[in-house]
Amino acid sequence: MRDPIRIAVLHFAHETVTFLKNDTRLDDFIYPGSPVKGEALLKAYPKSYMGGFVKMAREFDGVELVGIESPLWPKTYMGSGWVTEEAFETLTGRMIEGLQAEGPFDGVYLCVHGAMAVRGVPRPEAELARRVRGIVGPKAFIAATFDLHGNEDDEFLKHADMGFAVKYFPHYDEYLQGERAARMLVRAIRGDYKPAHVTVKVPIVSATVRMWTGASPWMDLTQRALVWEARETDVYVNVFFGFPFADVPDIGITIQVLTNGNEKLAADIARDIARLAWRNREGLLTSTKIHSIAEGVALAKAAVANGETPVVLADHSDRSGSATFLLKEIIAQDLSQVIIATIADAKATAELKASGARAGDAFDMEIGGLVDESAGDPVRITGTIVNAVEGHGQFWVVVKFGRDNVLIVSTYLVQIMEPFSLRALGLDLDAFKVFAIKSRVHFRRGFHDNGFAKTILLVEPDEPFLGTTRLDALPYRNVDLKKFYPYGNPAFPD
Numbered sequence: 001m002r003d004p005i006r007i008a009v010l011h012f013a014h015e016t017v018t019f020l021k022n023d024t025r026l027d028d029f030i031y032p033g034s035p036v037k038g039e040a041l042l043k044a045y046p047k048s049y050m051g052g053f054v055k056m057a058r059e060f061d062g063v064e065l066v067g068i069e070s071p072l073w074p075k076t077y078m079g080s081g082w083v084t085e086e087a088f089e090t091l092t093g094r095m096i097e098g099l100q101a102e103g104p105f106d107g108v109y110l111c112v113h114g115a116m117a118v119r120g121v122p123r124p125e126a127e128l129a130r131r132v133r134g135i136v137g138p139k140a141f142i143a144a145t146f147d148l149h150g151n152e153d154d155e156f157l158k159h160a161d162m163g164f165a166v167k168y169f170p171h172y173d174e175y176l177q178g179e180r181a182a183r184m185l186v187r188a189i190r191g192d193y194k195p196a197h198v199t200v201k202v203p204i205v206s207a208t209v210r211m212w213t214g215a216s217p218w219m220d221l222t223q224r225a226l227v228w229e230a231r232e233t234d235v236y237v238n239v240f241f242g243f244p245f246a247d248v249p250d251i252g253i254t255i256q257v258l259t260n261g262n263e264k265l266a267a268d269i270a271r272d273i274a275r276l277a278w279r280n281r282e283g284l285l286t287s288t289k290i291h292s293i294a295e296g297v298a299l300a301k302a303a304v305a306n307g308e309t310p311v312v313l314a315d316h317s318d319r320s321g322s323a324t325f326l327l328k329e330i331i332a333q334d335l336s337q338v339i340i341a342t343i344a345d346a347k348a349t350a351e352l353k354a355s356g357a358r359a360g361d362a363f364d365m366e367i368g369g370l371v372d373e374s375a376g377d378p379v380r381i382t383g384t385i386v387n388a389v390e391g392h393g394q395f396w397v398v399v400k401f402g403r404d405n406v407l408i409v410s411t412y413l414v415q416i417m418e419p420f421s422l423r424a425l426g427l428d429l430d431a432f433k434v435f436a437i438k439s440r441v442h443f444r445r446g447f448h449d450n451g452f453a454k455t456i457l458l459v460e461p462d463e464p465f466l467g468t469t470r471l472d473a474l475p476y477r478n479v480d481l482k483k484f485y486p487y488g489n490p491a492f493p494d
């Protein structure tokens with residue numbers, strides 16, 4: 001009989017757009033169901049990293065998982081800025097207390113994202129790992145899962161042993177990476193895997209809208225990583241694309257390779273993939289066409305006239321969810337049979353909820369805009385409410401207006417990732433030719449990779465607002481963009 005293995009499970013995730021004005025506060029992490037501990041934590045996100053981790057860990061005999069009280073994603077999801085120091089200190093403090101109370105542990109699983117940004121804490125995931133290490137001691141193994149948008153350098157793995165990042169954007173393999181983390185954690189604890197790792201930064205920074213792994217050259221980075229994992233046993237490769245909308249020191253592309261005790265192999269592979277990225281730097285930054293909003297709406301109109309429908313018009317740059325530029329242009333160019341999903345307007349949805357809005361009511365309101373300059377001005381919509389419903393912690397109001405158009409007003413930022421989610425609001429998808437949504441790449445899961453849309457148009461406003469592809473217009477304080485391609489001429493770190 002082997003000794004039983006005790007593994008602590010923690011969760012702390014956010015993708016922080018530090019250029020948003022609304023901080024991510026302690027309150028945002030506290031709601032019914034969060035923070036959460038024990039079995040309820042292990043059951044959170046069953047199709048994602050956590051689900052994969054728990055499923056695989058429990059396939060081994062003698063493994064005990066202990067869910068340590070942890071916050072789930074904040075209720076603002078990705079629509080909020082800097083995580084306050086109070087939130088970080090309070091929540092990690094509770095996690096550390098939980099670890100202390102429930103220990104000792106042979107291993108720890110950290111379910112993180114990698115692009116959390118905390119005021120006064122330059123590398124929050126690494127700082128969490130450092131504190132966890134302080135409690136569990138040098139002999140325990142610490143493994144984490146990451147989003148490929150994580151902003152990472154070698155700091156995290158100074159305190160933790162292993163990290164597993166998703167390889168695809170859209171992130172199809174979250175569950176798979178959770179499974180890997182569990183298996184490798186158990187193997188490391190049993191002495192069957194001795195993690196050796198090498199991290200290489202590649203000085204390339206890109207807006208996330210360009211990072212779709214369904215096309216070259218981003219796809220080539222994914223493919224190269226998969227080839228290395230296939231041809232060498234016990235090799236794991238993370239290609240972090242990074243998240244440029246967090247003003248933190250470790251943005252940009254990062255390659256991380258994990259091997260079973262073979263540091264030279266890890267270094268060779270990391271350099272190989274870093275070189276591939278560098279050779280393709282121009283293509284990485286130019287392969288995705290981004291239109292102005294006026295141009296995109298005109299192209300959508302032409303596509304409808306040519307029968308190349310459905311059309312996706314994706315305003316990739318709206319980070320608050322309240323931006324009205326695309327809605328305004330759709331009205332100005334008099335498009336018909338368009339779904340606009342969504343305009344976030346917390347005030348309007350609260351008023352509508354309070355007044356008991358329901359299907360059949362006349363609608364006449366100014367919607368969206370205002371939260372900051374990137375949201376633009378409110379737009380007056382007159383029409384008829386066809387649905388008003390509570391769900392997923394938000395109030396949703398579906399308004400029919402103009403020539404068979406529908407506007408969905410939500411409380412918070414919503415990324416529509418696949419068209420069928422709109423059916424839940426009672427909509428007949430066949431009645432629409434154009435889907436105007438707020439998404440960068442995740443929508444390709446349900447609109448593009450499956451062949452649903454015939455025309456895909458990515459747009460952003462003329463002004464370089466906080467979600468722009470023109471990163472040099474953003475007010476960075478912790479990043480010198482000149483150290484990154486395409487904003488400077490950095491040397492490749494050979």
Ligand SMILES: [Zn+2]
Pocket residue numbers: 147148149171
């Ligand atoms: Zn991501």
